[in-house]
Amino acid sequence: MHPRAKSALLWGIVGGLTFLVLALGVVGFETVELSIARVLAVGFVVTGATAAVTYRYERRLRRWASEHGR
Template identity: 45%
Template sequence: MTPRGKSALLWGAIGALTFLVLAQGAVLLSVPLPVGFLGLLGVAAALGGLVAVVAHRVEHRLTGKGQA
């Protein structure tokens, strides 16, 4: 796996875990959520995948302008 691919997967994991932390905070504050536990896991997986794809597509633009 390339370093860029590994980085994108790690960013995806960070995005998914951040969503789950925010969802847990909403549960602790008694905010009614429209989905259950499995729904939250599905949303987190989809969000993590989206973050990973976006990170892979734009990372080269954010690191070292003018470098290959």
């Protein structure tokens, strides 16, 4: 697997798991009534979107960081 694709996939997983932890916390405190299936479905969408955005903009972010000494 290409390193850029692997990085994007891993960041997608991080984004999806972060969303799921926050969403299940909200559901656990019964702040909002959501089904677990709906939360998982949105979690998969967030995972895919995070991976896609990371894959698209990773080079741009690295270039920006190197130009600004980070």
